[in-house]
Amino acid sequence: MADPNNPPPGECPQCWRHAHDKSIHARQDRRTDCAECVDHMLNGHPTLVPGRRRWW
Numbered sequence: 001m002a003d004p005n006n007p008p009p010g011e012c013p014q015c016w017r018h019a020h021d022k023s024i025h026a027r028q029d030r031r032t033d034c035a036e037c038v039d040h041m042l043n044g045h046p047t048l049v050p051g052r053r054r055w056w
Ligand SMILES: [Zn+2]
Pocket: 012, 013, 014, 015, 016, 040, 044, 045, 046
């Protein structure tokens, strides 16, 4: 199962956590985009988990 605190290789730790820990986005207005996620979408991910992807 997806663990919010344990992103697989090749994933952005922050985006992974936000995607799988619903409580993070649940705390804010659902119509307001998450600034951190928007920043990553526009500018890319500053860090990715090192290692080879195990799937897809
Ligand atoms: Zn990201």
